[in-house]
Amino acid sequence: MTATLQRDNAFWRFSLEVYGAPGVAAECLALQDALGIDVNLLLFCAWLGSARRTALSASEIESARSLVQPWHDQAVRPLRAVRRQLKAFSGPDSEAFRLRVKALELEAEQMEQAMLFSHALETWPRAGAADPRDAVAANIRIYLQSQRGAGPAPGLMHSVQCLVEAAVESGG
Numbered sequence: 001m002t003a004t005l006q007r008d009n010a011f012w013r014f015s016l017e018v019y020g021a022p023g024v025a026a027e028c029l030a031l032q033d034a035l036g037i038d039v040n041l042l043l044f045c046a047w048l049g050s051a052r053r054t055a056l057s058a059s060e061i062e063s064a065r066s067l068v069q070p071w072h073d074q075a076v077r078p079l080r081a082v083r084r085q086l087k088a089f090s091g092p093d094s095e096a097f098r099l100r101v102k103a104l105e106l107e108a109e110q111m112e113q114a115m116l117f118s119h120a121l122e123t124w125p126r127a128g129a130a131d132p133r134d135a136v137a138a139n140i141r142i143y144l145q146s147q148r149g150a151g152p153a154p155g156l157m158h159s160v161q162c163l164v165e166a167a168v169e170s171g172g
Helices: 010-019 024-035 039-050 058-086 092-123 132-148 154-170
Strands: none
Touching: 010 024, 010 039, 010 092, 010 154, 024 039, 024 132, 024 154, 039 058, 039 092, 039 132, 039 154, 058 092, 058 132, 132 154
């Protein structure tokens, strides 16, 4: 991608607000651990539905995933793995290092979101006319189906509803 990336953007601010809503972070991480999803793509689907009133097709979600997959696999996931491994060590030095890695992981995720934001502005320059609640729910369902093949397991339905409510409440 050769576009100029804007790290502080509407999608990033939406993600911080929604992810910080009660229960959303835990639910997103449960989906990440259970299905191997990219939480940034999950939030992207929610943002497009809520703030941009855009309902996505499976091919549009795949296009966004293909755009950020190399970055996610080569930057975000390795930093996450290092951060998680550092939990096994104790002491102030290892904790300070773990916190620096965690900050880098967050920056890597912000860069991924900047890529997605740029993609959204190019692909959907104007807001759509979809009902936000329906668009968020449909976008998330389609994304999860593409990751799992059948949508969220029954035990994960609360995760989806929690995210939909927070996204719609935020309004982007």
